[in-house]
Amino acid sequence: MTLLAVERMKLFSTRSPWWCSLIALALTVGFGALMAGTANTETPLTVAATQFGYTFGLVVIMVMAALAITTEYRFGTIRATFLAVPNRGKALLAKTAVVAILAGVLGELAAFGSWGIGKLIKPASDLALNTPYEWRAVAGVGLVYAVAAVIAVAVGVLVRHSAGAIALLLVYVQLVENLVSLIPRIGNDIHRWMPFTMSAKFITGDPDVTLRNINEGPPLADAGLSPWPALLYFAGFAVVMMVIALAVANRRDA
């Protein structure tokens, strides 16, 4: 608990987490408002459609999480941390936990904020959360953000440089996972098993694709698992990354 308090103090006594949080919320909720504003009788506002902006928020959250650790390397405070807490595993896990909790809270704020603003702009539309699918589409965003934050921290520990870590994360999330499906024959099969495809699957679920308009929500995921196992798969990937990061941090000269 002490270490969680320490990492909370460290995180909130600098400015970038505040900025990133604001940007993440503004992007997601702003997109929710945009979707609500452009909805009409032909493409009515749905629960899924309010969550269109979650992937943009996800990117900002990952930047925040990566910065939380890379700035420590940048300014040498990681050494001050390791001097105060020589058990590096504990120190880094505490940081990861604090960042993940913040990411989770922001995810819920972003998702319910987007949903709420939709309700506000289009009170007539049917935005009731009735099905498990609708619940996952909104409440699930926090879980995905939290797991993504763990991945970003792990990459931050491994790469140590802010620019490098952020570039790697952005290129991977935005390009690599999508471009993989261009590989002839095996590309689509690989794509189905990539971690962020899995996270998208958890959010967008298994609706009947043929009945769904493109404007009704984030792009559908073509993942190899059903939603909850997909989230577990995503979390498993985060755990593996974290284990590698901790092992490297323990061996490496600080």
Next chain:
Amino acid sequence: MIEAVGLTKRYGKTLAVDNLSFSVPSGRVTGFLGPNGAGKSTTMRMILGLDTPTGGTALIDGKRYRDLQQPLRTVGALLDAKWVHPNRSARAHLQWLARSNRLPAKRVDEVLEIVGLTSVAGKRAGGFSLGMSQRLGIAAALLGDPQVLLFDEPVNGLDPEGILWIRKFMHRLAEEGRTVFVSSHLLSEMALTAQELVVIGRGKLISQSSTEDFVTQATENTVRVRSPQLAPLRSALGKLGVSIRDEGEALVVSGMDCADIGELAAREGVVLHELSPQRGSLEEAFMQLTGDSVEYHTEIAEPGVPATLTTAGK
């Protein structure tokens, strides 16, 4: 008490620290002296568990740093004053450190008071001058009221006032019975600050002794004699088998003190215009001992006068 036993650190082909053994006693200021690149910082980082030694161990009161519970209560260290997030206030920086070792929050205000930063405690550390940063670093080192303190080049880049403050501060800490281990590449500074010296060059131990002994051993004590009748004096001295060096109209004699030379001159009836003891400078002593072990010589430097010695660097 800090003990290094066979400490070794290898980076690829370079041996940064080579089988280094020494001990740092409590109640004294011990200087850790060596030219730039001699391995001082690496050694300190190994003592503090930041770098893993390739071989050997470093113990603080018999324990490895990584095995210490709440290490800030045992060891305080200032390795780099810039290890502070620039957007964090001085107080916030000390607060999280204090919390990490379960130190009371009021201790933060106490150490701020000790180093004289109370008035700027709420300001962001990024705007601090080097001197203020050093003070903040010292405040952090003192947080847990530790018995062992390590400082890496604490006076680097400070103005004379800051240097004096740090020097007095170290003495005070040692007088309180603490172990104070402070590195520097400036012998003149260490001669004023340290009572004990651990001298290294190229990662190897050159000597460990009291500062006084080090200076005496290292500097050649000579006597300068000036006389209008140098020739008879030279032959008289020559018979005694002491070494003599000609310096124009003067002789520099080593192995004989002023009194003996004066009496000899009286017996020989030689008039003396000057008879003065010469003390080798500390820098000369340092060069003499570490001269072969300076890693980076500059092209234009005279033999044995490496220009790198005068520049600060870590």
